[in-house]
Amino acid sequence: MWCVRSIAIGLVLGVAALGLCAEDAPRPWPSEWRSGAGWRSATLEPPNRSGATIGFTQLEGTSTGITFTNAISGELSLRHSILNNGSGVAAGDVDGDGWCDLYFCGIGGRNALFRNQGGWRFQDITAQARVECAGQASTGALLADVDGDRDLDLLVTSVGGGARLFLNDGKGRFSEMLDSGLLRKLGAMSMAMADIDGDGDLDLYVANYRTTTIQDEPGTRLVLSNEGGRPVVKTVNGVAVKGSEYEGRFDVGASGEILENGEPDALYRNEGNGRFALLEWTNGLFRDENGRPLDRPPLDWGLSVAFRDLNGDGVPDLYVCNDSDSPDRVWLSDGAGHYQAPDPMAFRCQSLSSMGVDFADLNRDGFDDLIVLDMLARDHRHRNTQLAWTKAPIGSFGTHAARLQLPRNTVFMSRGDGTYAEAAYLTGLPASDWSWTPIFMDVDLDGREDLVISNGFHRDVRDQDRLAEMRKESATQRFAPNQELARRARFPEWMGGMAAFRQGAELRFEDVSMGWGFGTPRIYQGLAAADLDNDGDLDLIANSFGNAPSLFRNNAVIGRLLVRLVGLAPNTEGIGARIGVESEGGRQVQEMMKGGRYLSCDQATRLFGGVGESATVTVKWRTGRRTVVRGVLINRVYEIREAEAQ
Numbered sequence: 322m323w324c325v326r327s328i329a330i331g332l333v334l335g336v337a338a339l340g341l342c343a344e345d346a347p348r349p350w351p352s353e354w355r356s357g358a359g360w361r362s363a364t365l366e367p368p369n370r371s372g373a374t375i376g377f378t379q380l381e382g383t384s385t386g387i388t389f390t391n392a393i394s395g396e397l398s399l400r401h402s403i404l405n406n407g408s409g410v411a412a413g414d415v416d417g418d419g420w421c422d423l424y425f426c427g428i429g430g431r432n433a434l435f436r437n438q439g440g441w442r443f444q445d446i447t448a449q450a451r452v453e454c455a456g457q458a459s460t461g462a463l464l465a466d467v468d469g470d471r472d473l474d475l476l477v478t479s480v481g482g483g484a485r486l487f488l489n490d491g492k493g494r495f496s497e498m499l500d501s502g503l504l505r506k507l508g509a510m511s512m513a514m515a516d517i518d519g520d521g522d523l524d525l526y527v528a529n530y531r532t533t534t535i536q537d538e539p540g541t542r543l544v545l546s547n548e549g550g551r552p553v554v555k556t557v558n559g560v561a562v563k564g565s566e567y568e569g570r571f572d573v574g575a576s577g578e579i580l581e582n583g584e585p586d587a588l589y590r591n592e593g594n595g596r597f598a599l600l601e602w603t604n605g606l607f608r609d610e611n612g613r614p615l616d617r618p619p620l621d622w623g624l625s626v627a628f629r630d631l632n633g634d635g636v637p638d639l640y641v642c643n644d645s646d647s648p649d650r651v652w653l654s655d656g657a658g659h660y661q662a663p664d665p666m667a668f669r670c671q672s673l674s675s676m677g678v679d680f681a682d683l684n685r686d687g688f689d690d691l692i693v694l695d696m697l698a699r700d701h702r703h704r705n706t707q708l709a710w711t712k713a714p715i716g717s718f719g720t721h722a723a724r725l726q727l728p729r730n731t732v733f734m735s736r737g738d739g740t741y742a743e744a745a746y747l748t749g750l751p752a753s754d755w756s757w758t759p760i761f762m763d764v765d766l767d768g769r770e771d772l773v774i775s776n777g778f779h780r781d782v783r784d785q786d787r788l789a790e791m792r793k794e795s796a797t798q799r800f801a802p803n804q805e806l807a808r809r810a811r812f813p814e815w816m817g818g819m820a821a822f823r824q825g826a827e828l829r830f831e832d833v834s835m836g837w838g839f840g841t842p843r844i845y846q847g848l849a850a851a852d853l854d855n856d857g858d859l860d861l862i863a864n865s866f867g868n869a870p871s872l873f874r875n876n877a878v879i880g881r882l883l884v885r886l887v888g889l890a891p892n893t894e895g896i897g898a899r900i901g902v903e904s905e906g907g908r909q910v911q912e913m914m915k916g917g918r919y920l921s922c923d924q925a926t927r928l929f930g931g932v933g934e935s936a937t938v939t940v941k942w943r944t945g946r947r948t949v950v951r952g953v954l955i956n957r958v959y960e961i962r963e964a965e966a967q
Contacts, residue, residue, distance in 0.1 A: 542557070
């Protein structure tokens with residue numbers, strides 16, 4: 322009954338009212354499947370869009386029905402600068418009808434769930450689903466099967482509210498799990514899930530930032546004292562640090578500068594039935610480069626986190642992106658839930674203000690490479706306003722093991738021995754503006770991963786012209802705390818919009834943002850990829866700051882191969898599995914991930930382009946099982962089942 326109704330809506334609204342071509346009418350998920358040993362496949366129908374160019378077409382809420390707006394008041398953005406880091410989006414089929422639905426977080430206190438009706442029309446079902454999360458500053462979202470009942474549950478993070486879990490009844494109606502074991506405090510940001518201990522279910526990592534920052538408290542008085550031969554912060558506004566809420570919040574740097582620490586991240590073991598157990602940092606679970614247990618949790622400014630098998634041993638490692646002076650954390654897993662930092666020589670540098678990370682085998686050597694985003698401007702004029710921030714640090718003798726933090730994007734090419742060569746300038750990717758979410762995806766379906774990035778920030782607090790003006794004023798007059806905050810309004814918005822880089826020969830990426838349909842100046846932060854129209858390519862969903870989200874329809878018309886996995890419960894989407902595709906076009910390898918985007922979560926699917934007429938697909942499951950499917954054809958979707966794997 323639903324299919325008849327949804328197709329009718331799509332034909333009337335999607336074609337007539339929206340002006341979309343007939344090829345964009347709803348395509349129900351394939352009903353005619355061809356089956357084999359451990360798999361089934363169905364034909365994909367790439368749209369025949371006459372005159373279509375490679376790239377994307379931007380669709381706004383007026384045409385799609387997505388009326389949600391992610392915004393906060395100007396006053397709140399001045400008083401609570403952490404909220405300017407924005408919110409994300411999660412993509413997944415919450416009601417099992419074969420269409421990918423969308424959940425948007427709102428930093429201003431209201432979230433929204435939209436049901437995909439096909440034909441690029443969406444219906445707001447937030448009230449029925451009971452997932453509005455009103456009254457909190459929501460940041461990140463993730464859709465995953467937490468309890469192993471083969472539907473997608475919902476995890477939501479917020480500033481000051483930690484993480485919340487909502488269990489799905491399979492029909493898109495949710496109930497909050499009030500005794501989930503998740504911390505309901507801290508400035509929780511991005512999430513990622515993987516089976517860290519090999520017990521079959523998905524465990525959870527939450528990257529935490531801060532709930533409040535001293536930067537929003539002008540006039541705060543900190544008094545230093547000397548303890549044990551080193552300076553420490555003794556009091557804050559007359560309150561003794563020891564034993565108070567300020568304990569552990571501040572350190573003093575080597576040059577005497579006061580450093581504000583972030584909050585500890587949280588790693589949870591999935592106990593089943595919607596319950597998690599918080600794991601300790603200091604009981605040997607995490608070890609440093611020399612194998613010594615940590616004596617305290619890292620107090621970093623966490624923005625993003627991703628699970629990925631970095632060293633090829635079949636188990637999920639961790640990459641954590643941290644803002645400001647906090648170093649990024651790389652943790653290599655032993656497969657049983659224990660983590661150790663890699664050799665200091667593995668990564669010789671890092672980005673200074675790391676926002677997001679993504680992975681791909683860029684040179685097809687069988688090893689994953691990765692990019693980490695920062696905020697270096699692309700254009701010459703804008704970059705000149707950042708000069709005070711863009712000077713590379715200078716190393717000193719005796720610190721050869723230190724990882725320099727560079728104020729730009731970093732691209733790490735795997736050497737295949739556990740070490741990486743930094744190659745941002747070689748690839749043409751050192752600068753992409755104030756960037757948040759990178760996604761490697763084959764947009765033009767030529768067999769090489771391209772790169773799309775979300776950009777922008779509400780207040781460009783690194784604008785040196787404005788900072789010079791404000792320093793000059795401060796030299797001649799004093800400002801009350803509320804006046805200091807009000808002066809922030811003079812920082813300009815950085816309307817970065819979306820960026821796209823096409824990978825050509827010799828690992829060189831070319832900026833094709835305008836040519837691929839990314840010309841709208843806007844602040845985009847959370848970004849996810851999903852097949853929203855069931856045509857087998859990946860579309861994009863960008864959550865905007867201060868505006869409605871944007872959908873970007875992929876205009877690809879040439880051959881593609883889409884792979885989805887049906888894993889054993891409770892890891893029902895095969896998260897952590899490595900998918901290899903071998904054809905006359907060469908060998909490609911991708912990994913099925915859950916979360917890992919900045920505040921966001923993709924649909925669990927993998928797209929391969931440049932495959933040729935016939936291919937062999939090999940899936941190496943997280944459990945160690947293996948599935949091989951031969952004679953794979955292009956322009957088809959393949960669902961591969963772990964139950965029949967060897």
